Amino acid sequence: MSIEDDEILQGFIEESLEHLADIENDLLAIEEGGADIDVELVNKVFRAAHSIKGGAGFMGLTVIQNLAHAAENVLGLVRSEKLVPSPEIVNILLLASDELQQLIEDVANSNDVDITEHVNALNAIYEGGEAPAKPEPEKTAPSPEPAVEAPAVAAVEPEPVEKAEEVQPQPPQEEEHPGPAVGTQEVQPEPTPEPEPIPEPPPEPVSPPAPKAAAKKTTKTKKSTPQKADTSIRVTVSLLDQLMNLAGELVLSRNQLLQTITSGDVRNAETVGQRIDLVTSELQEAIMLTRMQPIGNVFNKFPRVVRDLAKKLGKQMDLTIVGKDVELDKTIIEAINDPLTHLVRNSVDHGIEPPDERIRKGKEARGLIVLKAYHAAGQVVIEISDDGKGLDGNMLAETAINKGMLTPEQAKAMSEKERTNLILLPGFSTAKKVTDVSGRGVGMDVVKTNLDQLGGSIEIESEVGRGSTISIKLPLTLAIIPCQIVMTGGERYAIPQVNLEELLRIPATKVKERIERVGDAEVVRLRGNLLPLIRLSDVLDIPRTYYDPTREELKTDRRKQVADRRSRSTPMFKEDIPQDTPEQDSNRDELERERGERRQSPASALNIDVVSTGAMKYGLIVDRLHDSEEIVIKPLGRHLQQCKGYAGATIMGDGRIALILDVNNLSRMAGLTSLDGTDRAGELADATKNSIIKAKDKQALLTFSSSADEQFAVPLNQVERVEKIKRSDIEEVGGRRVMQYRGGSLPLVSIEEVAMVKPLSDQDNLLVIVFNLSGKDIGLLAIGPIDAIEVSSDIDDVTLKQTGIMGSAIIAGHTTMLVDIFEIVQTINPGWFADYSLPETVAESGFVPTILIVEDSNFFRNQVHSYMEEAGFNVLEGEDGVEALNVLEQHVDEITMVVTDIEMPNMDGFELTEKIKNDSRFAHLPVIALTTLAGEEDVAKGKSVGIDEYHIKLDKERLMECVHRYAKEAEAAQPA
């Protein structure tokens, strides 16, 4: 055999492997179709086998050629519907295609391989098939052992013959085959006659089909085979052109840059820099595209894997594949192959139960495995879910304890999800015993390690008896990943954006209040959850430092113990370092802090990266936060492999190296478990919740002044916007002050028009706080400084109350008057608002609606109370949900509707509503929720428990309108 042209051979190999990859799936589809032959599909396989045969013949690869030919013969029979593709036949074809693949992968030695078994098996079918064939009925027939060919043939061969009487009265056409020779003269007329008279055919008749098939394939611009690393890859010409263009652009830009540098033209340098930036990113994208391959390349082999394995195990299952077209970097596609196979096999082997067990459990006998790929948040997610028996977290925890990997206390503290994910721990699953107990988890840690190397993450969700879902998140590409750069101990570190949830900065003033100690761990309260904290410098065992932005220097943090262990509130830092910087990132506590007379050093603030490792979240305390950057991962050397805390290193813009942190291992190094299950957490949960309630109950206020020494505030959510104007902008028209605003006239009022306060300061620069009331804009004249702050509801509604002023509070050391803009406008402009007092009819019918107001803050309760009473309603009050229910019990018949706050101690508004709506006595009552924050989640949650309407606190107008509407309905429903 002589292989003349490497290039042609290489082309043949690639193309043939492509064909084979397709053949496999097509064969499986054909098998599924059974007697219902999809001629198109069979044709496709036939053609594929045919072009392999042709190419092999051309190359002088006789063995490949013979095998392909034998397969083609059988396929020819199937195509002409003389043979029904029974699972056995398909099996033999599959085995043959496997063999073909092996042969082609090792072309050089292929001619020395003995393929008699395969050829004999195929020929046997062929010969038998020429005789009338019949569909093979049972699917559950014992599968031929893949390794042993001869018995398989024996089992199959008689089958079609034995049931000969069934179909097609076709006389048997026996032919002699001398050994492996394939010189079959096809007697039956075939749609594509391809005479192969001689075992070693001359190139001429055979060569045409190969290029033809190749051309057909190329137009589809496809994939190389995933099985082999280091092969070539097919790229569309248009993409290549694009790359070429970009390369040209880059060269031009470089020339420009060089020119600019020589001429020293700074302004131009900027433009050139931008241009290079642009071209580089485009180039990066385009090159990335060349590496992108559909994940179908990996997925396609799973039908076969599942089928073979299920057969072997005597199980029944279907495999559904979704999202074959999702594209991933070639290296990832290649690397994901093994872990995925492992996971799928696991699902088949351990996940799905045998049919009888499934039936006993009341499930369908056929199991279902779903393989799904999709894009989510810049990553590719692959999900493998089965409806099998699932993972038992408790069992896993027990095993881990037995293995000494976990203390019982730790296990106790774990959440269900964490327990399930124990299976991923290194060393967890090596022992056979685990498999018996858990039914899962051979080498799951290996899978995890593989994925970690890819920069991916794995997460398991499972329900005992219902099945499990394993989600793998993968970056689109390995080469370049976005990272958050942080600094600790004078060195930079990169945290992959994939792991990063959010950045948190706790100003020095809040450290005391937000950081707590649970057990040995420090935690921060974050939106109602306890987030464990790790100090990067501690995990890495380097001296603690902190960065002083005022002096721009790094200082050693000499404070030894973070906190006194006995105290529960743990100030991570000592507080009073009298320093001051105005520049800081935005934090909603910030404004308040800056207003404070005594300012805190920003150096004492904590910078926390909230990172997620799949199963848990934690906060990583670092010295400084830098930018987010796209970095190129470089592996660390052998000597540093033992440093588990790093995923690699990268080179920064200045040429120095930054280490990439492996947040997963960092948490392990710190011995962190999430706090979801701890007793302390439970104990603290209520306290935390209460504190959250307080925090949520805070009213956001806009403070401003009218005269130099009086401070006012209005609820921030009433404010539309704030405009800066000059005094000269104000026009006095018809006895009213107005200004031009967005093409109309904005009426202006000032507080002193209504309330007894000092007159508006006589200065040129004024502020106009714009409110929107009843669909009309109105401006309140004010002067600075303005500020947005949050205060708790300790509002005194007696001392300073007067028309236009609803009360007062101490804000940042000043007595601040809360302006009631409704009252002001109403006083000045009585006709402005619709009259929401009770209509006449109500009085006539004698029906006076009673409203139950549930609100824990005195101030708000009184406010709402007074609105309602003013409008003529009867009012009942409750301080929290529990009290409200009591009131409800007592006054079931009187109450028309409930107006409730959401955040309350003892029983919150959601719970209250739920109770009301689930009680037949109260279910008819409309529930209106009042809240300071109406986040979408809250609204959705509220709707789900049955809250009828949401209103923002102190939006009197809307509230009244709404209450009124419900009152009318109630009245209409009132039995006459």
Added chain:
Amino acid sequence: MEPNPITNKNILELATFYIGDALCGMDILKVQEINKLMEMTKVPQAPDYVTGILNLRGQIVTIVDLGKKLGLGETNLEDDPRNIIVNAPSEHIGLLVRKISDVVMADPDRIESAPANMSGIQGGFFTGVYKTEDKLIGILNVEEGLKIDSESHRGRHGQFDS
């Protein structure tokens, strides 16, 4: 350095350098380059003999302090030391040495086996010694020198191995 290919093809060129006060040498063909880049990034938790990592034209190079590794104490970075960059399997490694000395032509036949201890360094780190007229050069077993010092690691960070 003038290689002399004519007289003896077997001649071994040794790049010699000082580790502490010990004169050591290694086959010059194993040396990729010698530089004095000291812009290293420290790697917390690395074995103590790893001084840091270095960006060598886009490649991450681990710098091993041979002084520390061979038990002669840390090489002082103020002392203008040098990195000998060598090829290790699938990476480059920099060997931090105190000072670079000459290239010595050595006759392989005259290399003697290493004593148990040479200038305070364990003999196991040497493949042999070579005597010149006035000096004794320990020929460094680079592979041995680059072995991962798992002993010291286990002692320090054992608690993380689960």
